[in-house]
Amino acid sequence: MSIVTIVGAGMMGSAMSFPLADNGHEIRLVGTPYDRKVIDRLRQDHFHPALKVTLPEAVKPCQIEELGTALQGTELLISGVPSFGIDWFAGQVLSQTPDSVPVLSLTKGLEDEPDGTLLPISKAYFKRPALASRHLSISSIGGPCISYELCARRHTTVALCGDDLGQLEQLRTILQTPYYHIRTTTDSMGIECAVAMKNAYAVGVSLAIGISEAHKNEDDTHWYNPQAALFGQAMSEMMRLIKLLGGQPQSVIYAASDLYVTIIGGRNRQLGLLLGEGLSFAEAQQRLAGVTLESISIITRAARALRLRRDASINDFPLLRHLDEIINRQAKLEIPWTEF
């Protein structure tokens, strides 16, 4: 049994308490400043208002002011912050974490640099001046896992990636349960690229679902073929990007399963549906006010990087390019089928 500190009491960070509690660990769940009300409620009766589930008794909810205490004696630090929170996490949390404590990031995203470099989140931390000279061990976890299903202990298979296979095996021992299946790999680039980009491409595939919805009164034929063609194009572009960034082609498997689950049950499909139904991006954004959509950021960042890079052309990624044109250049929906 270990002491594990999770920072970020959002849905995924909080859901991780289930496999940890089932393995007998002590869990300190620290809210970010955005999670104040969630922590208040958890302290009352352990009920998580967003997950709509009672967290295990082993969870000790802490407000951000208690971070120092929550980090004392911890053997694993888990980051459950969203991608726009990584500067905060670096400055407020990692700055006071000793190098000896392994860090596990649940954050999905890629960070683009001015020269078109795309960095996985686990590596982007080291670009922060305060962390550049540190020897933190940051692993990450990715793959298809809807948080409330993790709470219901549904079977899932995820990828745990980092530089040190021995370290990954130790983490696996802490996290793995009879329903939470973990594969380890050193291909952080491939896995983090796959799980970040699937949020972008879930919007792309869902366009066909939206177009079908918009036309269902005129014609009740399904639009499964166009969905599948977009799924294939998404896979093709993700495989190309993984290779371009030096990841292993094998990791495209997680892109596939994570894209699948995001289309059938995730949040990012909502944006694709609305755009497919014919709304402009501004109208869709208004309709989705209050929903955090990682897809917008990853589409923007990946397209910006690909327009800059000399070893690639954005035109080799026509679906991503079109999503970027819709979101950032006021383009109308017109799927570039002939470029696929």
Next chain:
Amino acid sequence: MSIVTIVGAGMMGSAMSFPLADNGHEIRLVGTPYDRKVIDRLRQDHFHPALKVTLPEAVKPCQIEELGTALQGTELLISGVPSFGIDWFAGQVLSQTPDSVPVLSLTKGLEDEPDGTLLPISKAYFKRPALASRHLSISSIGGPCISYELCARRHTTVALCGDDLGQLEQLRTILQTPYYHIRTTTDSMGIECAVAMKNAYAVGVSLAIGISEAHKNEDDTHWYNPQAALFGQAMSEMMRLIKLLGGQPQSVIYAASDLYVTIIGGRNRQLGLLLGEGLSFAEAQQRLAGVTLESISIITRAARALRLRRDASINDFPLLRHLDEIINRQAKLEIPWTEF
């Protein structure tokens, strides 16, 4: 404009008449002995009873006795027979087709040999004694394409594969339309393996949908995570098999998009649903009487081959192995999660 002869008036063979008619070709649609009633009806008013659609006027429906006339002057022969019909097609049709007429096979499947070799259908034809010394050019087409959506001219992207890229480009010119998008590749092994195996794995992924259905009264949490884990495992096993058989890893993209469309809209998911709900294979088969399920044959053949081969172990394909145990060894459903 060309003369094209399609043999097999099933759903896919008949649906191909839409892109062909849109490109101005003359189409001779020849029924197999099983299609007699379909051809009778098409001759009346061009209505296809299974597709529930009126075929283009350019289609000339022919009974099997008119095959000789239908082959006269044809510039392309398309086979729309199912996998159990290839001996018939070889003996009755290819035997009277000159080598100079290109053949395009729509049949999905892999044929296993006594030593564990798995052959794509386009190559299996040449194992027939009557064709062994022939110089037929047999290409094949695969990828996500639901037949009635092709009739509705929905966008789709398929792979056209064969040995001769020049020939493939000619075929593409005949077939491609603004909605039927075609990529060419010489990787027949990879594509035919992908599109055959997806029928097997659609059963595997659908098990989770069935389990979820069976438990929905006790627990309304979705089973998207298990579906995605099975999707990932399916991808992983398909990629492994494609590599084992000498196909290109890139072709796994068609496995992904074709698996996706089969799960959301195909026939083979029905078997997985029933098995997931707890029916034995015998009970499921009874329930599905009359439905042609290519999945049963491909699971049996691929597993049989993998148990024989020296360069592979069936235990590297635990999902396929379990499907085979359910179908051919009366095993109860118990997904081997820990082997994934």
